[in-house]
Amino acid sequence: IAGITQAPTSQILAAGRRMTLRCTQDMRHNAMYWYRQDLGLGLRLIHYSNTAGTTGKGEVPDGYSVSRANTDDFPLTLASAVPSQTSVYFCASSDDASGGANEQFFGPGTRLTVL
Amino acid sequence: GQNIDQPTEMTATEGAIVQINCTYQTSGFNGLFWYQQHAGEAPTFLSYNVLDGLEEKGRFSSFLSRSKGYSYLLLKELQMKDSASYLCAVRDGDYKLSFGAGTTVTVRA
Numbered sequence: 001i002a003g004i005t006q007a008p009t010s011q012i013l014a015a016g017r018r019m020t021l022r023c024t025q026d027m028r029h030n031a032m033y034w035y036r037q038d039l040g041l042g043l044r045l046i047h048y049s050n051t052a053g054t055t056g057k058g059e060v061p062d063g064y065s066v067s068r069a070n071t072d073d074f075p076l077t078l079a080s081a082v083p084s085q086t087s088v089y090f091c092a093s094s095d096d097a098s099g100g101a102n103e104q105f106f107g108p109g110t111r112l113t114v115l
Numbered sequence: 116g117q118n119i120d121q122p123t124e125m126t127a128t129e130g131a132i133v134q135i136n137c138t139y140q141t142s143g144f145n146g147l148f149w150y151q152q153h154a155g156e157a158p159t160f161l162s163y164n165v166l167d168g169l170e171e172k173g174r175f176s177s178f179l180s181r182s183k184g185y186s187y188l189l190l191k192e193l194q195m196k197d198s199a200s201y202l203c204a205v206r207d208g209d210y211k212l213s214f215g216a217g218t219t220v221t222v223r224a
Contacts, residue, residue, distance in 0.1 A: 033212075042119075042202065042216040043158070058211065090157060097210050099145050099165075104212065106157035 003027065006091050006107040013081050013114050021076040021110050023091030031097040032074040033104065034058075034066060036087040043090065049074055050097040081114045088112075117141045117213035121203050126221045127193055135188045135201050135218045143208020149177050149188045150202040152217065158202055162188070190220070198222045 004025040013019050025032065030051045035043040035058075045058030049068040063085060065077045074093075078085055088111050092104040118140040127133040139147070146165040150158035164170055164179035164186060176189040190197055200217040207213060 035214075040216055043204075043212075043214040045211060045213075048211065059213075099206075099210065101146075101163045103148060103160040103163060106159070108157050 004091060004093055004105055004107040006089075006110050008110060009108070010111040011113070013078075013112065015082055015114055016080050019078045019081055019112070021078075021089055021091075021112070023074045023076070023107055024072050025074075025091075025093045025105075025107075026072065027093060027095075027105065028071060029093035029095050029105070030071070031094045032068065033092040033094075034064070034074070034076045035090045035092065036060065036085075037090060037109075038087050046076065046089075048097075081112075083114045086112060086114045117205065117207060119203055119205055119213055119215035121201075121215040121218045123216070124219045124221070126223060128223050129193055129195060131193050133190045133193060133220060135190070135203075135220070137186045137188070137203035137215060139184050139186070139203070139205045139215075141205045141207045141213060144181060145206040145208065145210055147177075147179055147186050148204040148206070148212065149175075149186075150204060152200045152202060154199070161201075193222050195222050195224065 007022045033048045034046040047066040049055045091107040094104045121137045149161040152158040162177040169178045174191045202217045203215040204212045
């Protein structure tokens with residue numbers, strides 16, 4: 001692996017089903033993030049983790065949960081999917097969550113459709 | 116909340132220059148980023164400004180005025196491959212990124 005990967009690439013899901021989007025990075029970055037991208041709204045932060053073992057809520061956390069058991073993995077779970085969660089989901093990571101350039105590196109995204 | 120504004124679309128001719136403006140109002144400020152995103156792909160980092168002034172990186176330059184809450188991304192010698200969305204993002208006082216909706220740039224031959 002080189003960089004940050006996400007799985008699945010795309011998924012069609014029935015409303016009410018549980019779904020976990022996977023994200024793995026091999027850069028040993030401390031901070032990881034989940035965003036959703038919707039047309040006309042840009043990227044919005046769902047949840048974040050500044051370091052393994054800690055998580056925090058972003059701008060649009062309702063209906064989503066995350067865990068950060070180790071440095072590399074940051075799964076996003078939809079407990080009971082609803083159509084409004086249809087979106088493209090991007091996972092990102094950065095060396096740390098503080099100042100400096102510390103740009104975020106993005107995974108290829110997961111396109112999720114909830115019917 | 117955060118408020119980041121940038122134009123929705125811009126069109127320019129190959130070889131020309133395009134300037135994408137971004138204005139922002141955020142709770143605290145810890146830097147401004149520009150990302151490029153080709154259709155169907157992930158955003159990729161272009162530039163970072165934290166102090167006022169111009170940062171130049173090859174054909175791309177980014178400018179910041181913190182007192183005006185204003186930045187621009189300048190793309191020179193436009194190439195067809197520059198057709199993409201350009202995202203302005205501000206890192207706030209909690210070190211979280213807030214993104215604008217993005218500017219879609221179309222380069223015509």
